[in-house]
Amino acid sequence: MLFHSDEHLTAEELAEAVQLRAPDVHISTIYRNVEDLQQLGVVVHSHLGHGAATYQLASLAHAHFICEGCGTMIEAPDDMFRGLARTAKTRLGFSIDPRHFAILGRCAACEAAATTATKSAS
Numbered sequence: 001m002l003f004h005s006d007e008h009l010t011a012e013e014l015a016e017a018v019q020l021r022a023p024d025v026h027i028s029t030i031y032r033n034v035e036d037l038q039q040l041g042v043v044v045h046s047h048l049g050h051g052a053a054t055y056q057l058a059s060l061a062h063a064h065f066i067c068e069g070c071g072t073m074i075e076a077p078d079d080m081f082r083g084l085a086r087t088a089k090t091r092l093g094f095s096i097d098p099r100h101f102a103i104l105g106r107c108a109a110c111e112a113a114a115t116t117a118t119k120s121a122s
Contacts, residue, residue, distance in 0.1 A: 007056075008046060008048060008054035008055070008056050009054055009055055009056070010051075010052040010053065010054055010055070011027060011030050011031055011034060011052070011053070011055070012027065012052065014030050014034070014055065015027040015030045018030060034055050041058055042057065042058055043055050043056065043057060043058060044056060044057075044058045044061045044099055044100070045100070046061070046064065046099055046100055046101070046102065047100065047101050047102065048064055048066060048073060048102045049066045049071070049102055049104065061099040062075050062076065062077075062078060062099060063075075063076040063078070063080070063081055063098035063099055063102075063103070064076060064102040064103070065102065065103050065104075065105060065107075066102040066103070066104050066105075067105065067106055067107035067110055068104050068105065068106060068110075069106050069107065069110030069113070069114070070107060070109070070110055072107045072109075073102070074107070076098070076103070081096065081098045084096065084098075085098075
């Protein structure tokens with residue numbers, strides 16, 4: 001399923017897709033397989049907000065911004081993190097992986113609505 005999708009899928013969604021073809025496959029098998037694929041570097045998992053971990057092919061993985069107001073998910077281009085990665089490595093000796101956790105904040109529309117509401121309240 002992961003090899004035919006560019007979406008972020010939870011273990012439960014993967015299990016549903018597999019069980020359509022092979023109903024006897026237990027979700028524990030799915031977890032073991034995605035763990036093995038992660039160790040091989042084929043799959044990465046991400047925490048996109050407060051929900052379950054999602055899985056995606058490593059070759060397609062990218063960073064995310066998630067709006068805490070409306071839930072919009074924006075795929076962040078890798079080049080946005082190059083400066084941060086360089087700084088973290090130079091100053092702290094730390095290599096970052098921005099694909100693992102989403103960066104939470106507010107999208108432009110929610111930020112504008114919040115600014116308008118603040119101005120109206122004043």
